[in-house]
Amino acid sequence: MSREVAILGVGMHPWGKWGRNFVEYGVHAARAALRDAGVTWQEVQYVSGAATMRCGYPGYVAGATFAQALGWQGAQINTSYAACASGSQALAAARERILSGACEVALVVGADTTPKGFLAPQPGYRPEDPDWVRFHLGITNPTYFALYARRRMDLYGATLEDFTAVKIKNAAQGVHNPNARYRRAFTREEVNKSAMVADPLRLLHVCATSDGGAALIISSLEFARRRGAAGAPRIAGISTVTPRFASAEVEMPDIATDSAVAAAGHSFRASIAARAYEEAGLGPEDLSLAEVYDLASSMELDWYEYIGLCKTGDAEALLRSGATTVGGRIPVNASGGLACFGEAVPAQALAQVCELAWQLRGQAGARQVAGAKVGITANQGLFGHGSSVIVKR
């Protein structure tokens, strides 16, 4: 039996700092996806929401919140929370429903409203919470991104210019993305002269937090055929694996890695995409494009290696060759990436899949990767969450 489902429709609410209720973004995205799919809300049999932790109780039960806003119509409901991978987990839940035969068509939706500045933990003296500990020590999110970046510089010869080149490459794509928050090109001087946040990363190398919403309508292949959408992009693999002990990489929010005394060290981020490839029966050589989590511009280089575009230490050469620019062999972040969006946690993994769907349908306009056939997303969040989705046509 095929393990594939069809992406019938995708929709987004533009990213920004709108300061409105997250439900508004989710409903906007859901309605856009329904229109795109040619499916009515009454036909949706399963609603899978990605939760947000920042918008009170309605955020914890996001699936029901969006369903109520669209109008209760008796669909089965789910809400998933998995930090930055929440959207992919909500997608995986909907896919399993469809593959089990329990439903034919599902709405997957995530949206968020984010506060300004650092995402700080609850106050008090709480040393049992790793997030409290690292903030108490003054270790913020950009600290981790900068540790990875500096290690690349010392070990693999990455330079400030490489990180800036990633930013400029992605910004040039974001200019053409109506859903991106930042739609302007940057010069090397602007990026390199922006304020230092965590050496070597400048303000314009680090992604912001944004408001936004993204939604997908997915269905069984049979349902898609009945709707004349047999050629719709298909989800061929979804990975939501945990790390393997001993997790040997420094990971937010921890202040120490696992000890690899009794068990060998593993790379979590490399394992995320590996599982998706295995499920899809595809490999890096089959890819037309990739959407990866550039929380910092430097981390795009890490992802080149984790998703198998090149060997460890070769990411800088791959970037400099132009291969990852649209027009190159394997464009990365044709959407503009997080550099142009800023992170809207529960919507971000879904936004990555939306971009793959538009690209594979040849509807990405000036961002289009010519002849795109297979795409992969990759992201990672706190507390052992990560995801990767492979879409093909």
Place this chain on the structure above:
Amino acid sequence: MSAPAPAGLAAIEGWYTLEEKPHLLGTRCSACGTCYFPKQTMFCRNPQCEGTQFEEVRLSRTGRIWSYTDACYEPPAPYVAAKPFIPFVIAAVELAAEKMIVLGQVARGVELAQLRVGMAVELVLEPLYTDERGEHLVWKWRPLKDAA
């Protein structure tokens, strides 16, 4: 224990010894030998091990820099910032015997430009912040004298 304790309180109690040559305090699984920092006392996280017995261990007080950076902006609470805020350097350090990486601030007076991946460092105690009760000490990494 051995050397005289520096004057000050632990910013996080029970996580390190208050000694001239301090150690981080972790635990070790009696069954498989896996080390934990912060301390793990309930169950071993090694999937091959069902250990529930742990002994407290003093982690190696020297290691090699895995990577390093700094904090140019004032972090939010629960970080307690001096006024005005003083930027600080941060390092992730590999401990060879424990096969783990531990993050921490770098000792005052050490410039980011002095650091390199692979450089040998040792653990020291320095104030994290000062309040009406006095100085609250925390572990920091400092390059060994002959490290350059």
